[in-house]
Amino acid sequence: MKIDPKNPADLSAQIAKAIRDAIISGALPVDERLPSEAELADQFEVSRPTVREALKRLAAQSLIRTQRGATGGAFVNRLKFEDAYGQQITTSTLLLSMNEISFATACEARYALERACAPLSAKRRTADHLATMRAETHRQAQPGLTDEAFCASDVAFHRALVDAAGNPVLSYQLAGAVEAMQPLMNMITFSARSRERIVQMHTTIADAIEATDGSTADAILAELAEYTQELAQNVISQREAARHTNGAD
């Protein structure tokens, strides 16, 4: 665990990297207590504020947690799936909003990943997952639901579908893809007719999952992917048209 003292410009980043590498390599096991900030400052021959900046970098990645008090200090954190979810969603959301990712690209990725889950979900779904899917489907059928609420329920439905696969790694990977799509989905205005069709597809998917029929679920998901693209395309076309008539740039 060494740093390069020749370059006194990136000290806190170097220290963070040194500790991070030690954690990743397993040299620092979970729940191991790091030396106190003062000791680290001595070891690396830097000041305490510099050490603190390094520790904050690691804390931002949930790699360590800190505790005050006599037996306190910084501890190697067991990275929980829920912590990772949050980071993944933040990162995915920013990637999509900052990199001119088209709706089509994001949508394709989301449904491709989701379809990968379908066979597993059909095999392993529990009553709980099915209940969530049914409940969300019912909610989506209620009149007077705002578009945002409809989207949120849509996300909940699809998360239940993914979680039904019973594979936490898949759930983690897909949390980002599904949740990050939500801001994009919120741009779509769902007419009563389109909602009806979506609810019908959700019902069919839930039926298929209940009947452990993965291939039907997969097929409907493919159809849903196409329909979602179609809806988005309509919104985009309408905006284009409005832009031309208004004469705005």
Add this chain to the structure above:
Amino acid sequence: MKIDPKNPADLSAQIAKAIRDAIISGALPVDERLPSEAELADQFEVSRPTVREALKRLAAQSLIRTQRGATGGAFVNRLKFEDAYGQQITTSTLLLSMNEISFATACEARYALERACAPLSAKRRTADHLATMRAETHRQAQPGLTDEAFCASDVAFHRALVDAAGNPVLSYQLAGAVEAMQPLMNMITFSARSRERIVQMHTTIADAIEATDGSTADAILAELAEYTQELAQNVISQREAARHTNGAD
């Protein structure tokens, strides 16, 4: 952009959250310069070191970049895919190593996701992707290759397969799953016979992708998933046996 001054224990975390929310919401556009550390300290009514800790948290997530000098400061960073890759791989690797994720679970997730790419890769693969897949397959056939080198080439092959789908969101999502598996894969010792079989499957997959035959690629990937599980199972069984004969715990 406000913080709660009543709780003077988490100031830097609160400030980081306030700025992060502003970035995610779009209130702070890309390349926008944040106020200087001194100004932020005034705004939030905290000291400069506290502001700095908050900024370091954001820098660790690649949300901002900093520059010294007269016109320097902290700028909202356009999150690049490559930056996101790195974070995703780090997070995925730690999740797998810290949470007692079984090889079976990780392997299932990886191949499920990869199979989601297969139809798209078959449709869109370029000569470049095919060349990479062929080159890596040839490398894997060379005798005298270490297990680590074989695994690395395996990862390169599968990344080319994923990239061939031409969807950066998919590539990003899968980078984590594929790369994070590598430490687990490295535990497997590949016999000459098993390598031969894997190379053969890779060749068949490359052939299918070249022939834009997504379903064959999918089928072979399923077979490869099963075979990988089988190899891993053998390693685990052998270790169990060795443990019993040695009498170690």
Add this chain to the structure above:
DNA sequence: GACGTTTAATTGTCTGACAAATGAAAATTG
């Protein structure tokens, strides 16, 4: 032995300071 008190260790924050980098403005020079 149970319970309250003290104490030491540790993080969180503050103040003030200096060094290094960097671009802009000012001064100099042809």
Add this chain to the structure above:
DNA sequence: CAATTTTCATTTGTCAGACAATTAAACGTC
């Protein structure tokens, strides 16, 4: 006047020392 050099102000990076808040262990008291 134009080009170049110098100076300077701004900003981040780091340091030193200090105090407050928190926490658990050690201690003393009943």
